[in-house]
Amino acid sequence: MKTLCIGVAGGTGSGKTTVANEIVRRVGRDRIVIVNQDRYYHDLAHLDGHHRSHHNFDHPDAIEEELLEKHLALLKAGESAPLPVYDFARHVRVAATEWADPQPVILVEGILILAIPPIRELLDVKIFVDTDADLRFIRRLRRDMAERGRTVDSVVDQYLATVRPMHLEFVESSKRWADVIIPEGGFNTVALDLVISRILQMLQSAE
Numbered sequence: 001m002k003t004l005c006i007g008v009a010g011g012t013g014s015g016k017t018t019v020a021n022e023i024v025r026r027v028g029r030d031r032i033v034i035v036n037q038d039r040y041y042h043d044l045a046h047l048d049g050h051h052r053s054h055h056n057f058d059h060p061d062a063i064e065e066e067l068l069e070k071h072l073a074l075l076k077a078g079e080s081a082p083l084p085v086y087d088f089a090r091h092v093r094v095a096a097t098e099w100a101d102p103q104p105v106i107l108v109e110g111i112l113i114l115a116i117p118p119i120r121e122l123l124d125v126k127i128f129v130d131t132d133a134d135l136r137f138i139r140r141l142r143r144d145m146a147e148r149g150r151t152v153d154s155v156v157d158q159y160l161a162t163v164r165p166m167h168l169e170f171v172e173s174s175k176r177w178a179d180v181i182i183p184e185g186g187f188n189t190v191a192l193d194l195v196i197s198r199i200l201q202m203l204q205s206a207e
Contacts, residue, residue, distance in 0.1 A: 002206040003076050005106045005122055006199065009114040009174060010129030011167050012058075013139030015185020019129050020109045022186055026196050027203070033075060033103040037110020039084050040068045043093035052091040053154065058166030060112050069118045071100075076122065078102045088148045104203060111167075114174035125202070127195060128178035129185045133164075 006023065010016045024032050040063050044052045056062060071081035082097040113119050114126055137159060144150040175181055182191045 003078070003102065003104060003106055004124050004199070004203055004206060005072065005076060005108065006125045006127065007113045007120070007123035008107065008109045008127045008129065009111060009171070009178070010185070011131065011133075011136050011171050012111055012163060013136035013143070014129040014131040015139075015187070016109050016111075016129050018186030019127065019182060019192065020107055022192055023107060023196060023199065027105060027199060031103055031203075032105040032107050033100045035068070035072065035075070035081075035083065035100065035106060035108045037063060037068065037108065037113055038088075039086055040064045041086050041091075041093070045092045047091075054158075054161075055091065056162045056166065058111065058162050058170070060116050060170060063110075063112060063116065065116050065118060069122065072106065072108065072119070072122050075100065075102050075106050104206070105199075111171050112174070114177045115170045120177055125195075125199060126177055126179045128175040128181045130175065130181050130183050131185050133167075 008016050008020050008023075020034065024034070041057060042062060042064050044055055047055070067084070071083060074081040080099050080101050083100050085094045085096050085098060086092075087094050108119070108123065113123070114128065120126065140159070140163070141152065141155050144155045145152065180191070180195055182188050182195065186192065
């Protein structure tokens with residue numbers, strides 16, 4: 001089975017998940033396996049709570065890129081892969097894994113996937129979701145408080161200390177590698193229509 005590997009990158013809160021979900025909806029959930037970069041953060045169980053909460057999660061070194069590369073290669077080769085599970089409240093990788101079965105389309109989502117050359121080279125279609133910084137921060141604040149148990153102060157402190165400077169250094173600059181840049185994420189229906197039509201054409205040609 002020939003696979004099509006699609007990468008959806010962009011800053012935190014840019015709308016990557018909305019774009020990814022629309023691709024899944026229109027291509028078909030039964031034809032796509034989703035691999036999220038956030039699963040591959042290094043396990044910080046060896047650090048105390050203070051150092052875990054102040055860890056720089058927005059630098060490429062925070063990602064166990066060799067494991068992500070290995071799992072993408074397995075899926076592209078038509079084999080299943082044991083995806084890690086990360087606990088964002090405690091900043092640790094749990095013992096359980098979630099097996100992903102190969103599908104015609106592999107969708108990789110994450111802020112740094114275009115900034116890591118070995119991962120970037122595995123992508124057949126590279127999408128960058130571009131959204132204004134103020135909107136991205138508001139979305140991150142809401143998400144981290146609702147889903148990851150953070151306080152307003154902790155989100156703001158992390159944003160100023162690492163998220164913003166790492167975005168400028170690594171994420172923003174990585175969009176030069178993108179095949180397509182989608183402004184305003186999932187709200188840009190024209191761009192989404194064009195991208196998804198192209199994906200469907202490529203998928204049909206590969207069958």
